[in-house]
Amino acid sequence: MKPARFDYVAPTTLDAAVEALAASNGDGKILAGGQSLMPLLNFRMARPSILVDLKRIEGLSFIDVRGDKVVIGALTRHCEIERSPLIASKLPVMSAAMRYVAHLAIRNRGTIGGSLSHADPAAELPMLAVFYDATIIAQGPSGRRKIPAGEFFIDALANCLEPDEIVVEIEFPLLTRHNGWGFEEVSRRFGDFALACIAVSIERRGRKIVDARVAVMGVAETPLRLKMAERALCEAEIDSAATGRFADVLRSNVAPNTDIHASSDYRRRLVGALAEKALTAALHRAGEGSS
Ligand SMILES: Cc1cc2nc3c(=O)[nH]c(=O)nc-3n(C[C@H](O)[C@H](O)[C@H](O)COP(=O)(O)OP(=O)(O)OC[C@H]3O[C@@H](n4cnc5c(N)ncnc54)[C@H](O)[C@@H]3O)c2cc1C
Incomplete structure (x- = not known):
């Protein structure tokens, strides 16, 4: 058409x-x-x-470090984020996630500002914005305002922008003390939108996790940061049952809808399985951690 x-x-x-x-x-x-x-x-x-x-406006495509944040311009393309050594060293979970965003041809044109504004509940960048506790900066007729990612996504394909506001840049605070992370996603074919996805980041000290970040998508109309799962990770010592317990916490705290792609029960079990893999990877990367 x-x-x-x-x-x-x-x-x-x-x-x-x-x-x-x-x-x-x-x-x-x-x-x-x-x-x-x-x-x-x-x-x-x-x-x-x-x-x-927006393509003729200069200065909207960049990746910078400003203090304890990485700031990304709204017109920065997915492929630039995917290939950025700075993103790989400062925001490793984002770096790992980018190859799951659609296909190369789409990543060559799609932008971070477009992905966040489109607010697809199965898109990686909105989930990463929630995961990193990003701040989305929008410009409108009365100037700029800062919107926490947790308030930006209000429903599937809906954000809180006014009709005359433009996303101009996004600030991602660094998880500087974290020493382990995992990112897991399942889609029917590689490059399709995800059925479910999880990102985990931890600060491990010996047998304890002292700080954790957990976000999921594919289980609600918006990406979710799961603070109860973060608390659960910090409550118990790490032992051989830790990843199984974490999977149980995830399974019992998400309530996905059934849709044409998957049933609610399938998505719930999938999130549990992905949680187990993501925490295993995070613990592995953190090693024994510093005591
Ligand atoms: C076949 C296919 C598969 C895909 N698979 C995935 C996937 O697996 N994961 C994934 O994350 N994405 C996927 N996408 C989406 C892709 O990542 C898009 O590039 C992205 O969602 C939109 O970015 P864009 O720059 O192309 O935005 P556009 O298409 O130009 O705009 C999208 C929306 O955002 C608004 N908008 C754009 N920029 C701004 C701004 N700066 N301020 C305010 N509003 C703005 C537009 O008005 C529009 O409503 C897929 C797309 C296709 C076609």
């Missing part, structure tokens, strides 16, 4: 892009990599009156 008619602008400044969006009275759409938006336009599931293309 072909899209319905729309106007098109490609401003060279952020202010002009915000102005064009604001002038559309909520009927305009940002165009970034186009990998999610163009299919929606072609199927006429989206019928914006105007597309505001």
